[in-house]
Amino acid sequence: MATNKLNDNKIKRMIRNPPERDQWVSDGQGLSCKLTKGGTLAWYFRYRLGGRGTKEDKLPLGSYPGLSLAAARKLREQCREWLANNEDPRFKLNAEAQETLKPVTVRDALEYWLDNYAAHNRTNHEKHRRQLEVHIFPHIGKLPLNLADRRQWLTVLERISHSGSPVAAGYVLQMCKQALRYCDRRGYATSTALEGLTIPDVGKKQGKRDRVLTDAELGSLWRWLDNNGVQPYYRDLLRLITVFCARTQEVRLSTWDEWDFDARLWTVPEVNSKTGTRIVRPIPERAIPWLEEMRRSNEGPYLLGQLKKPEAVSQQGRTFYKRLKHREPWSLHSLRHTFITKNADLSAPPHVVELLAGHELSGVFAVYNRSQYLPEKLEVLNRWLDRLELLAEAPDNVIPASFNRTA
Structure with missing residues (x-):
């Protein structure tokens, strides 16, 4: 079968001398042009999906000279390839046209990740969106x-x-890289523009948040909380983080239905947990009175009485060291570092401390051991409360000698 029967000179002569009525002229292998009596020319791909016995389809490709002869032939080859793969060129061409006319934007791609991944797997997804x-x-x-x-x-x-x-620049970079990789894996859109970029290319990494409060600082903090040195919302937040080694978001999002006073258990649901796993902590008897006072004072479903934005809580948390006249800055997250470090000094079992902190155990522990270690957790918390009370009773310049590593 002859192919490429036409050339540009022949097409121009046809247009200059149009026929008395519309006519079809073949270029070969399915590509034809329709020449009208008005002297216009349009390209079509003519094909049959089911062989010679089926109806012929005519797929419009474009008009000459907007679509050149060379471009029309390129489209013909694409259509023939689709046919060889048992795909209808009409649907494939329309899909590609839609993608070209309405391309996936940067916003589309990032919102696709936010809506389909982050919203279901990140407790701080609204922060990402903002x-x-x-x-x-x-x-x-x-x-x-x-x-x-x-x-x-x-x-x-x-x-x-x-x-x-x-x-923040480094944080946004990492977030966007993850989003674009997700879009690519899901076949939604592809971009490699961020591949190879690292945080130092655009900003800097967050410094280690390993500040540990001294015994004197911890004692002054606990006295301050007992003496209502701060508004109730932040008093209760600080107290719960300090006692339970909880993450700020676990307390901030906590509702009363997580707290079982009969079983003496606080269960953080997966949706509020950074690791996406449920965290179970026993409630020490000494915590019951101030928890019950919180329930009497705070209306609504939230443990702290209201739902504050994470940015506002974090910002406020960075001011407490000044109000306590501590020389070195510390944040709310520092209270978790303090719990873990001080309990290591108290010879608490490391795996129990890790579970209280909401960390996932590693190795064989993670695969085979499903125990919640509730008695051991309660023992660590009670011993920790003993230590806090002892520190609070001592003057700032006197560190209690008891409760050392061998006590």
């Missing part, structure tokens, strides 16, 4: 993802860093 709405969407959100190159990504990420938030 960061993208502030730092990414206003600048490159409308760009087609495949046209957003590395230079454009770097411009917006460096803008975050230069505005005084280099740690």
